[in-house]
Amino acid sequence: MNGLATHRVLGWLEGLGRITLLGVEAARSLISQRVDWRGLTYQLYFIGVKSQSVVLITGAFTGMVLCAQTYFQFHKVKMDTATLAVVSVAMGSELGPVLTALMVAGRVGAAMAAELGSMRVTEQIDALRTLATHPVDYLVVPRLSATVLALPLLTAESIAVGILAAYTVGTTLLGIDHAYAWHNMLKYTQPQHVVMGTIKAVVFAAVLALISCYKGMNCREGAEGVGRATTEAVVYSSITILISNFFLTLFLTRLLGA
Amino acid sequence: MIETRRLKKSFGPQRVLDGVDLRVEKGESVVIIGRSGGGKSILLKHLIGLLSPDEGDVLIEGESVAWMSERQLLGVRRKFGMLFQGAALFDSLTVAENVAFVLQREGRLTESEIGKKVDEALAMVDLGGTQDKKPAELSGGMRKRVGLARAIIYQPQIVLYDEPTTGLDPIVADSIDQLIVRVRERLEVTTVAVTHDMRSARRIGQRILMLHQGRIHFSGTPEEIFQSKDPVVYRFVNGVSDPKEPHF
Ligand SMILES: Nc1ncnc2c1ncn2[C@@H]1O[C@H](COP(=O)(O)OP(=O)(O)OP(=O)(O)O)[C@@H](O)[C@H]1O
Ligand SMILES: [Mg+2]
Numbered sequence A: 001m002n003g004l005a006t007h008r009v010l011g012w013l014e015g016l017g018r019i020t021l022l023g024v025e026a027a028r029s030l031i032s033q034r035v036d037w038r039g040l041t042y043q044l045y046f047i048g049v050k051s052q053s054v055v056l057i058t059g060a061f062t063g064m065v066l067c068a069q070t071y072f073q074f075h076k077v078k079m080d081t082a083t084l085a086v087v088s089v090a091m092g093s094e095l096g097p098v099l100t101a102l103m104v105a106g107r108v109g110a111a112m113a114a115e116l117g118s119m120r121v122t123e124q125i126d127a128l129r130t131l132a133t134h135p136v137d138y139l140v141v142p143r144l145s146a147t148v149l150a151l152p153l154l155t156a157e158s159i160a161v162g163i164l165a166a167y168t169v170g171t172t173l174l175g176i177d178h179a180y181a182w183h184n185m186l187k188y189t190q191p192q193h194v195v196m197g198t199i200k201a202v203v204f205a206a207v208l209a210l211i212s213c214y215k216g217m218n219c220r221e222g223a224e225g226v227g228r229a230t231t232e233a234v235v236y237s238s239i240t241i242l243i244s245n246f247f248l249t250l251f252l253t254r255l256l257g258a
Numbered sequence B: 001m002i003e004t005r006r007l008k009k010s011f012g013p014q015r016v017l018d019g020v021d022l023r024v025e026k027g028e029s030v031v032i033i034g035r036s037g038g039g040k041s042i043l044l045k046h047l048i049g050l051l052s053p054d055e056g057d058v059l060i061e062g063e064s065v066a067w068m069s070e071r072q073l074l075g076v077r078r079k080f081g082m083l084f085q086g087a088a089l090f091d092s093l094t095v096a097e098n099v100a101f102v103l104q105r106e107g108r109l110t111e112s113e114i115g116k117k118v119d120e121a122l123a124m125v126d127l128g129g130t131q132d133k134k135p136a137e138l139s140g141g142m143r144k145r146v147g148l149a150r151a152i153i154y155q156p157q158i159v160l161y162d163e164p165t166t167g168l169d170p171i172v173a174d175s176i177d178q179l180i181v182r183v184r185e186r187l188e189v190t191t192v193a194v195t196h197d198m199r200s201a202r203r204i205g206q207r208i209l210m211l212h213q214g215r216i217h218f219s220g221t222p223e224e225i226f227q228s229k230d231p232v233v234y235r236f237v238n239g240v241s242d243p244k245e246p247h248f
Helices: A002-032 A037-049 A052-076 A080-121 A124-130 A135-173 A178-188 A191-217 A222-256 B040-047 B070-077 B095-099 B101-106 B111-124 B140-152 B170-187 B198-204 B222-227 B231-238
Strands: B002-011 B014-024 B029-034 B055-060 B080-083 B158-162 B190-194 B207-212 B215-220
Touching: A002 A135, A002 A191, A037 A080, A037 A135, A052 A080, A052 A135, A080 A124, A080 A135, A080 A178, A080 A191, A080 A222, A124 A135, A124 B070, A124 B080, A135 A178, A135 A191, A191 A222, B002 B040, B014 B040, B014 B215, B029 B040, B029 B198, B040 B055, B040 B158, B040 B190, B080 B140, B095 B101, B095 B111, B095 B140, B101 B111, B111 B140, B140 B158, B140 B170, B158 B170, B170 B190, B170 B198, B190 B198, B198 B222, B207 B222, B207 B231, B215 B222, B215 B231, B222 B231
Parallel strands: B029 B190, B029 B207, B080 B158, B158 B190
Antiparallel strands: B002 B014, B002 B055, B207 B215
């Protein structure tokens, strides 16, 4: 039992180390190698453009439900006009980045792990290496950089849509006074909330792209291996996003102020 | 040119290579034969640094590659072309993009020059007109020939072929054998080919090595191997097995 636990912890640490090394290699490649515009454009299209519907729906419905529930509680203490302020801060610094990253992890992370995993299983990654191409240059860097570019934009979009949806629901359906609501929202939403959301989106993007690429490139043999790599990519990315979000909030609040 | 020293490799408890020593001179053509599952593909992958040995060393032009980092290896690998047993074509790219892969990444030629080279290479393996197909739309034998075109188009100095003619009909197999010989003669390419097909081995190889139980069991010219009285070699060359009774 003790041996098993040690084994698992060591395995986990080893994985963490290897993912970090992959990140370092990718960063080095990004600096020293020519940019693969074709790969980058394709990945940007796939990650950024094709995630639109998922991100819009996530943003809009989260904003609306958050608005409704906040209003129901605040209404009891006659604080109706503070509703949108809560929605905007929560969306901007917590829910927007986290939920967008989770949705993108489910869609894009899974696709990355499955694609790289089946490339590995069919020896395509080995073939790439024999053709004097580093798999990190050709496969990881375009995916990583496209995710890091696209996710903050997707997050901003989801936050904006969420606030807009909340405003619409709040002022029409729930009857909140729109001038006061808007005024309070602007008053309590600070630049650091926006900065925090953006920094988080960048970190989450790197985390999910690196974990998914790592899982794909180190996939075990066979269809079962690819399936497992895909599941693990999504699960580990999601969990890492949730856990790191907590620590990022603490750390960034210290750094930027609440 | 290529040398391995006491090369050992295990997968779990299974020892696949158990001290392989081989030497291939520049411009030479060597065929490796051996039983299925005997470790021939694994040996080839060591020569090009796709796998690192548990023990021993691999030298390419005197340079030890067994412990190089992936980046250092890229330069060495540019000297190599490799045909995989399962072709290993990139299935998201078309046939033409597969064949053009290295040329396109190096970016020294213009698009039209690359296109012309690709057309020539595909014609050479009898696949003119398949440029825009995806690998999934090809038969196994066709894929193998695309893999061959991809491996030789950038004129490597060493080409490793893993079962180049398996799964091809006898006529195409013969043309591929001849192509391999011509590539070697024309470009003075060092050739290492793995095959089960003794006819093909005789045509391609100046020297034949037999891998048996993780070592080089026999090394000699095609004549020597076909006349060998060694029981292991004799049985392989003439296809003699211990028949097994079905007990169902
Ligand atoms: N990734 C791996 N993990 C574990 N064992 C492996 C792996 N790859 C190969 N092996 C084992 O190594 C042995 C040699 O495999 P290899 O593919 O080199 O055989 P081969 O001589 O090329 O056979 P064939 O002629 O059928 O292609 C096999 O017994 C196989 O089970
Ligand atoms: Mg093999």
